[in-house]
Amino acid sequence: MSAFYFTNLVLIQATMTGLLLALSVQVPLRMGVFSFAGAGAYGIGCYAGAILVLDHQMGAIPTIVLTCIGTGLVVLVLGVLIQRLNGLYLAMATVAFCLIISVIAINGGTLTGGSTGRYGVISDFTMGGMFAITGVVLLLVALSERGKLGRRVDAVREDPELAASMGINVRRYRLTAFAVSGVLGGAAGAMNILVRSAVSPLDIGFPLIVLALTMIIVGGSLSWKGAVVGALIFTWLPDLLAVVGQWQELIYGVIVALAAVLLPRGLYGIYVDTKRSVQRRRREARDGASPQPPAGEAATVPAGRLEMEAQS
Template sequence: MIDWYFSHIVLIQSTFTTLLLALSVQVPLRAGVFSFAGVGCYGIGGYLAAIGMVHYGLSTATAILLAAVAGGAVAYALGLLIQRLTGLYLAMATVAFTLIISVLVVNGGDLTGGASGLFGALGMLDTGHLLAVVVVVVAALTFTELGPLGRRIEAVREDPELASAMGIDVARYRRATFAVSGMLGGLSGSMTVLLRSTVTPDDINFHLVVLALTIIIVGGSRSWIGALIGTVIFVWMPEVLAFVGEWEDVVYGVLVAAAAVYLPGGVTGAAVDGYRKYRRKRREAAASPPDAPPPQQAAAAVGGDS
């Protein structure tokens, strides 16, 4: 077991950081906000952590905290700026924000390292630290999925007009999702960079948007569990599919397409729907009299008598 852990430690750590990135997209989607601002904040957090350590000698904890706070603040400001946009227009605006961040760091001179990036930002992080951060984040998100708060968020997503009529401040909830998304993106970016000790503009690009979105499509967008399932699939898939060689991209595409067509709610959505159908059948079976014939036989008997 120890040998397996050390031989896969990079994948294990990548699972935790990628989960935070996926959650930065999943949280807004739960409130009906199609936003990729968290991906842009991933770049902000990564570069701020690297700049803080390389140029100013910040500690690991301080650099990560700075990245998370800055990511949340920038995303909240972005949410105020584009709050009138919805749907695909909102998604396009947040993708543009991510691309703007990549352009800014390329032209950041000595501060960001330009096109070459920054090197030597090695933080004092291990798997235990990553696990602790993920557990705290998941616990907080679980609280938002349960009870009255979870129902209010569902109302904001499913019917904003009705939610507003019930006294729910829809705009405030949506702005809050931007802030949380930015904080999660900043956390993911800073910890990823401090584990790798380097960051370049190529690390912040459209491929992160595609990765986060496919994780949510396959895993599901209604719960952090869906983000976790999708993350495990796509982080570990190259390891599992190593034997197919050059066909790996084909398998990847087929998996995403099949999930989009046959699992519109993702793996978690299919599991929840299956559980609800099972519970409904159990209730119907318990409510029917013990000696009553099945519904099909009863219908046939009625037809024969007529």
């Protein structure tokens, strides 16, 4: 196990940063916000982490914390500016934001290192800290999908007008989605620079949008579990396809295209649908095998249950 771990350490690190990047897009999508601002926050996080460590000799954890706060605020301001946009227009505005970050990185002079980027970022960041941060993020995102909060998020996504009529502040939820997206993207970028030690304009920008969107489309866009599945597949798949040589990109593209067409809800969605179908068949079989009340005699239903059903 240890041999596998150390041999594939770079891929394990890339899986965790890729997962946070995917979540930075998946969380807004769950609220009906078609935003890629998390990919721009990733780029800011990479350069902010490099600047804080190289120019200010800051430790790893303070660097990540300050980066997350900064990227969260930046994306929140972006959300305030474009909050009236929806759908494709909102997506294009956030794509433009990501491209602007790339342009700033190229023309940032000594602060960003220009087209060369920043390198030599050596810090005290450990794999234990990386696992801990990823685990905490997954726990918080998983909790947001459950209970009252999860139902409110679903309502905001499915029918904003109905959600507003029920007293849910849709605007606040949308802006929260932007802020969380910025924090997750910034955390992913900061962790990436701390483990990779270098960043250039080629490492950020539009390719990050494609990668994040591919992960959540194939894995599943409505649950953190889908983001995990997508991050695992598209971090390790290029390495597995290395054996095919120059055909790697073609096969990679065919896999993505087939998954997008044949699996509209992603791999995790297929699992959920299959599980529900099996449970429904078992329930129908059980109900069919249970004794039926005599003809003309109504089944007795507790009064408490009737009252609960009426209230629901």
